[in-house]
Amino acid sequence: MLFHVRMDVSLPHGMSEAEAEVLKRVEREKAQALQAEGKWRHLWRIVGQYSNVSVFDVENAEELHQLLTGLPLFPYMTIQVMPLCRHPSSIHADDR
Amino acid sequence: MLFHVRMDVSLPHGMSEAEAEVLKRVEREKAQALQAEGKWRHLWRIVGQYSNVSVFDVENAEELHQLLTGLPLFPYMTIQVMPLCRHPSSIHADDR
Amino acid sequence: MLFHVRMDVSLPHGMSEAEAEVLKRVEREKAQALQAEGKWRHLWRIVGQYSNVSVFDVENAEELHQLLTGLPLFPYMTIQVMPLCRHPSSIHADDR
Amino acid sequence: MLFHVRMDVSLPHGMSEAEAEVLKRVEREKAQALQAEGKWRHLWRIVGQYSNVSVFDVENAEELHQLLTGLPLFPYMTIQVMPLCRHPSSIHADDR
Amino acid sequence: MLFHVRMDVSLPHGMSEAEAEVLKRVEREKAQALQAEGKWRHLWRIVGQYSNVSVFDVENAEELHQLLTGLPLFPYMTIQVMPLCRHPSSIHADDR
Amino acid sequence: MLFHVRMDVSLPHGMSEAEAEVLKRVEREKAQALQAEGKWRHLWRIVGQYSNVSVFDVENAEELHQLLTGLPLFPYMTIQVMPLCRHPSSIHADDR
Amino acid sequence: MLFHVRMDVSLPHGMSEAEAEVLKRVEREKAQALQAEGKWRHLWRIVGQYSNVSVFDVENAEELHQLLTGLPLFPYMTIQVMPLCRHPSSIHADDR
Amino acid sequence: MLFHVRMDVSLPHGMSEAEAEVLKRVEREKAQALQAEGKWRHLWRIVGQYSNVSVFDVENAEELHQLLTGLPLFPYMTIQVMPLCRHPSSIHADDR
Amino acid sequence: MLFHVRMDVSLPHGMSEAEAEVLKRVEREKAQALQAEGKWRHLWRIVGQYSNVSVFDVENAEELHQLLTGLPLFPYMTIQVMPLCRHPSSIHADDR
Amino acid sequence: MLFHVRMDVSLPHGMSEAEAEVLKRVEREKAQALQAEGKWRHLWRIVGQYSNVSVFDVENAEELHQLLTGLPLFPYMTIQVMPLCRHPSSIHADDR
Numbered sequence: 001m002l003f004h005v006r007m008d009v010s011l012p013h014g015m016s017e018a019e020a021e022v023l024k025r026v027e028r029e030k031a032q033a034l035q036a037e038g039k040w041r042h043l044w045r046i047v048g049q050y051s052n053v054s055v056f057d058v059e060n061a062e063e064l065h066q067l068l069t070g071l072p073l074f075p076y077m078t079i080q081v082m083p084l085c086r087h088p089s090s091i092h093a094d095d096r
Numbered sequence: 097m098l099f100h101v102r103m104d105v106s107l108p109h110g111m112s113e114a115e116a117e118v119l120k121r122v123e124r125e126k127a128q129a130l131q132a133e134g135k136w137r138h139l140w141r142i143v144g145q146y147s148n149v150s151v152f153d154v155e156n157a158e159e160l161h162q163l164l165t166g167l168p169l170f171p172y173m174t175i176q177v178m179p180l181c182r183h184p185s186s187i188h189a190d191d192r
Numbered sequence: 193m194l195f196h197v198r199m200d201v202s203l204p205h206g207m208s209e210a211e212a213e214v215l216k217r218v219e220r221e222k223a224q225a226l227q228a229e230g231k232w233r234h235l236w237r238i239v240g241q242y243s244n245v246s247v248f249d250v251e252n253a254e255e256l257h258q259l260l261t262g263l264p265l266f267p268y269m270t271i272q273v274m275p276l277c278r279h280p281s282s283i284h285a286d287d288r
Numbered sequence: 289m290l291f292h293v294r295m296d297v298s299l300p301h302g303m304s305e306a307e308a309e310v311l312k313r314v315e316r317e318k319a320q321a322l323q324a325e326g327k328w329r330h331l332w333r334i335v336g337q338y339s340n341v342s343v344f345d346v347e348n349a350e351e352l353h354q355l356l357t358g359l360p361l362f363p364y365m366t367i368q369v370m371p372l373c374r375h376p377s378s379i380h381a382d383d384r
Numbered sequence: 385m386l387f388h389v390r391m392d393v394s395l396p397h398g399m400s401e402a403e404a405e406v407l408k409r410v411e412r413e414k415a416q417a418l419q420a421e422g423k424w425r426h427l428w429r430i431v432g433q434y435s436n437v438s439v440f441d442v443e444n445a446e447e448l449h450q451l452l453t454g455l456p457l458f459p460y461m462t463i464q465v466m467p468l469c470r471h472p473s474s475i476h477a478d479d480r
Numbered sequence: 481m482l483f484h485v486r487m488d489v490s491l492p493h494g495m496s497e498a499e500a501e502v503l504k505r506v507e508r509e510k511a512q513a514l515q516a517e518g519k520w521r522h523l524w525r526i527v528g529q530y531s532n533v534s535v536f537d538v539e540n541a542e543e544l545h546q547l548l549t550g551l552p553l554f555p556y557m558t559i560q561v562m563p564l565c566r567h568p569s570s571i572h573a574d575d576r
Numbered sequence: 577m578l579f580h581v582r583m584d585v586s587l588p589h590g591m592s593e594a595e596a597e598v599l600k601r602v603e604r605e606k607a608q609a610l611q612a613e614g615k616w617r618h619l620w621r622i623v624g625q626y627s628n629v630s631v632f633d634v635e636n637a638e639e640l641h642q643l644l645t646g647l648p649l650f651p652y653m654t655i656q657v658m659p660l661c662r663h664p665s666s667i668h669a670d671d672r
Numbered sequence: 673m674l675f676h677v678r679m680d681v682s683l684p685h686g687m688s689e690a691e692a693e694v695l696k697r698v699e700r701e702k703a704q705a706l707q708a709e710g711k712w713r714h715l716w717r718i719v720g721q722y723s724n725v726s727v728f729d730v731e732n733a734e735e736l737h738q739l740l741t742g743l744p745l746f747p748y749m750t751i752q753v754m755p756l757c758r759h760p761s762s763i764h765a766d767d768r
Numbered sequence: 769m770l771f772h773v774r775m776d777v778s779l780p781h782g783m784s785e786a787e788a789e790v791l792k793r794v795e796r797e798k799a800q801a802l803q804a805e806g807k808w809r810h811l812w813r814i815v816g817q818y819s820n821v822s823v824f825d826v827e828n829a830e831e832l833h834q835l836l837t838g839l840p841l842f843p844y845m846t847i848q849v850m851p852l853c854r855h856p857s858s859i860h861a862d863d864r
Numbered sequence: 865m866l867f868h869v870r871m872d873v874s875l876p877h878g879m880s881e882a883e884a885e886v887l888k889r890v891e892r893e894k895a896q897a898l899q900a901e902g903k904w905r906h907l908w909r910i911v912g913q914y915s916n917v918s919v920f921d922v923e924n925a926e927e928l929h930q931l932l933t934g935l936p937l938f939p940y941m942t943i944q945v946m947p948l949c950r951h952p953s954s955i956h957a958d959d960r
Contacts, residue, residue, distance in 0.1 A: 001252050001253055002140065003275070003335075013876050013940075027185075031185045035186070035187045042138075043185060044183055044186070044191055045181050045182065045184070046179075046180060047932075048943040048945040049943065052183055053100055053178075060277075061277045064275070064335055065336060075301070081275060081335050082142055082143075083142075083273060084143065084253065085254040086141065087139045087140055088141070089127045089128060089139060090140070091131045092137075092138060092139065095138055095139060097865075097925055101816065108781050109267070141257060143195075143256055143260075143273050144256065144261075144272075145273075146261075157865055157947040160816065161813060161949045164815075165816075175816040177815050179867070179947055181929045182926065196332070196341055205396050205459070205460075220377045224379050227378070228379065234343075234383055235375045235378040236290065236383055237373050237374065239370075239449045239452075239465050240389065240449060240463040240465040241463065245292055245370075245372065247332075274334055274341070275335040276333065276334060277332070277333050277335055278333065279331045279332055280316075281316045281319045281323075282330075282331040283323045287331060289445055348469075349385055349468065349527045356527075357528075364493075370465075371465060371467055372445065373444075373445045386524065397588050411569075412569045415569045416569060425572075426522075426535075426572065427569060427570040427572065428482065428564040428566070428575055429567040429568070430564060431562075431565055431640055431644075432644045433655065436567055437484055439522075439524075466527075467527040468525065468526060468527065470524070470525065471523045471525040474515070474522075474524070475512050476521075476522060476523065479522055481636050483659070540636075541660065541661045541719045542661040542662065544720065545661045548719075556685075559720040561719050563640070563657060565636075565637045589843070604760075604761045608761060608763050611763045611764060617764075618714075618767055619759045619762040619767055620756040620757070620759055620762070621756065621833060622754055622755075622756060623754075623755040623756065623833045624847040624849040625849075629756065631716075658718055659719040660716040660719065660725065661716070661717050664700075666716070668713075668714060671714055671716055675911075677912065684877050732828075732853075733851040733911045734853040734854065736851070737912060747877070748877075751913065754849075755771070755832070757828075758830065770908065795953075800955050810919075810954075810956060811951045811953060812949070812950070813948065813952070814946055814948060815946075815947040815949055821868055821946075823908075850910055850911075851910075852910060852911065852917065853908070854908070854909065855909040856909070857891075857892045857896060859900065860899060860907065863906055863908055
């Protein structure tokens with residue numbers, strides 16, 4: 001099942017650079033592992049924002065919730081989730 | 097260049113079914129041609145809405161504008177455009 | 193899978209009462225059939241509004257989209273969909 | 289009487305993990321006691337959010353206010369309350 | 385039980401004056417009957433608006449819904465409902 | 481003259497309980513004195529919110545501003561003011 | 577008493593020019609009479625909008641409501657009313 | 673040239689009263705000097721808010737920007753600027 | 769003086785193509801004449817919208833209002849006006 | 865390719881003046897270098913705001929993202945990006 005997810009990150013100004021670096025490195029590792037597993041199907045940067053647009057391909061909503069709340073940056077993100085389904089005019093096999 | 101586009105369609109209640117059918121058929125043909133050319137890279141339906149989320153892959157903003165305003169449903173759509181770029185954590189070759 | 197759905201109905205002032213009655217009767221029949229099948233798990237009226245809050249229990253997002261767009265009042269509704277999952281503090285067996 | 293309640297939790301970044309754990313544990317105990325009493329009739333997690341959608345079944349608005357403001361997380365929640373009533377098309381006995 | 389209700393009226397420009405007059409006369413009669421019964425406890429005009437702020441005193445949410453949807457102007461109103469309860473600092477016996 | 485006022489209170493998380501208690505006690509005393517004088521004509525709690533809906537009966541806008549800005553919780557409140565006048569359909573003598 | 581009023585005018589596209597001209601001429605006459613009486617103390621055009629910002633000086637809220645709803649363009653205007661009072665730093669005698 | 677300006681002031685809760693008093697006193701002196709010069713043509717308090725509505729009469733937009741950013745409270749204000757021009761129905765010589 | 773103006777055009781669906789063509793042709797002629805005079809300094813299309821972003825260079829706000837309300841599409845546009853001034857970091861002579 | 869960018873700056877009240885001065889000086893140097901390169905084509909101040917409206921002329925969205933996120937004030941700015949293209953009615957050679 002596909003979900004469209006937008007994540008906007010906002011780190012508190014008081015966070016030390018060291019702490020931020022650790023968070024970002026672990027976040028990147030998790031994001032890449034989930035991509036490698038095929039769960040995090042697309043990941044784009046929104047121009048000019050500390051934000052991304054993503055498409056997740058998961059078993060169900062429960063799995064998506066576990067993935068998102070397990071991200072190290074979760075406490076610092078505003079997240080919007082939108083369920084997708086196949087568009088009748090799509091010809092792309094991977095837009096399932 | 098990648099652009100994230102959301103289109104919400106709203107046909108006037110007074111439009112005849114015949115007119116609506118023609119519009120939708122031509123829209124579908126155009127959408128599929130643009131997908132075949134690789135311009136309209138992703139096309140998903142938003143669940144419960146007469147709306148889609150799409151990703152376009154075009155030469156530049158001018159080309160995107162021509163594609164969008166050339167769609168038969170353009171006069172009946174609310175469109176939001178958001179430029180994307182590669183996310184440093186993406187491992188997908190096609191998220192360029 | 194559970195989805196929270198809010199539907200706000202707005203019939204055009206120009207619609208005849210006869211046409212509205214037919215729409216509403218068929219809508220009610222469809223809604224009750226979907227409830228009997230266990231797909232439309234909860235259905236409440238929002239006080240003072242021509243609106244409902246519902247919980248659907250479906251196989252996946254695709255099925256929800258087919259159910260919602262198949263409702264006779266679909267062209268006259270504004271719909272908001274929100275995926276739900278089990279809350280760790282819930283003790284209700286049917287809040288799955 | 290039924291009320292639809294949405295709660296969005298936002299703990300201050302400065303709160304210690306210990307303090308947060310205590311708050312969450314007591315919150316969970318209170319939530320489960322209220323569910324056991326039949327007051328907190330439904331409790332779902334909203335996917336990707338530190339938020340829930342709930343349905344309360346209380347004597348009156350006063351009782352709901354006492355329940356909500358008595359929750360340990362109340363000072364950290366944004367709460368939206370919407371009165372519900374039975375939908376004429378509902379066939380579920382428990383959607384009273 | 386007390387409910388705070390705001391009603392904003394918007395008659396279609398195409399409605400004949402005769403039809404509008406009938407609607408308004410019957411609305412006024414209904415409003416005054418409900419006030420006489422003690423159901424519609426307060427009714428104020430918002431300055432510069434075709435709108436009112438009201439307080440209803442009803443048995444439950446179901447009764448409020450029947451009263452509001454039974455008003456002749458209901459199809460032409462945007463309605464916002466907010467449940468109230470006694471404020472601990474109130475000294476007015478009738479703010480129950 | 482009647483004014484409809486909504487007050488939403490938000491105390492900073494860092495405020496000590498002692499300081500909050502003093503503020504709330506003095507606020508309550510002031511609120512009750514103004515009610516006894518007939519200036520603060522109605523005061524209701526909004527269910528699930530640290531908020532109230534009030535109706536003030538004052539000589540003029542200047543007097544209302546002095547009353548509101550003189551409340552101890554004023555620096556911690558978001559306030560919305562809406563002038564009211566008698567509704568032509570009201571039959572309540574005290575909705576003047 | 578002073579009130580700040582913003583009026584945004586939106587004539588239906590179907591209205592004949594003749595009807596619009598009559599409405600505007602009577603509106604202008606009324607506006608100028610109210611200015612001559614000292615009731616409509618300031619009247620400015622907002623640049624690029626079919627809108628005005630005004631300051632009214634009236635006995636009370638009731639009088640303002642009668643003036644505004646008596647304007648010929650009232651059914652075609654969105655109106656926002658905001659009560660004003662003297663600013664402690666004002667040195668202008670006419671900002672009373 | 674006339675500009676309509678709304679200023680909403682929000683002092684941080686942590687600011688000392690002494691610092692706040694100095695800011696406010698210098699703000700008042702500046703505001704009164706600008707009024708005496710004829711630059712700050714109107715200044716009203718919005719009832720129930722730490723906010724004002726003002727009309728400035730300046731040479732051009734550049735001058736307005738210098739005046740506003742030179743106010744001691746500028747870092748603590750949300751400011752909205754709206755250019756005005758003479759309304760064709762105005763009869764007030766000073767609404768130029 | 770520089771003003772930033774955004775115009776969003778929305779032609780009624782009922783307007784004949786012939787009428788729309790005349791409006792657009794005259795609009796284009798007026799727009800080009802104003803550009804030739806130096807009044808309409810910049811004019812860009814917003815991608816995917818029937819909208820433009822413009823910068824006007826006029827004597828004063830009054831002149832801008834006359835230019836905008838004189839455009840043939842004015843009755844069909846939503847317009848937002850924002851006064852600009854020179855940025856202290858600009859090195860472009862024509863960003864005056 | 866042209867992009868319309870609005871930047872709203874909000875420095876935390878706790879930032880020292882020295883730190884703010886350094887940030888602003890480096891920001892100005894970067895902004896002027898980018899203007900000299902022709903990347904930052906227009907830069908205007910919005911009157912009454914610590915904000916600017918800019919037009920960037922870059923190779924692609926990726927380059928814009930690098931420029932914006934490389935600005936020293938980036939962590940303190942809210943940024944809105946809107947792709948532009950040539951307007952068919954423009955006669956200005958530099959509005960490409």
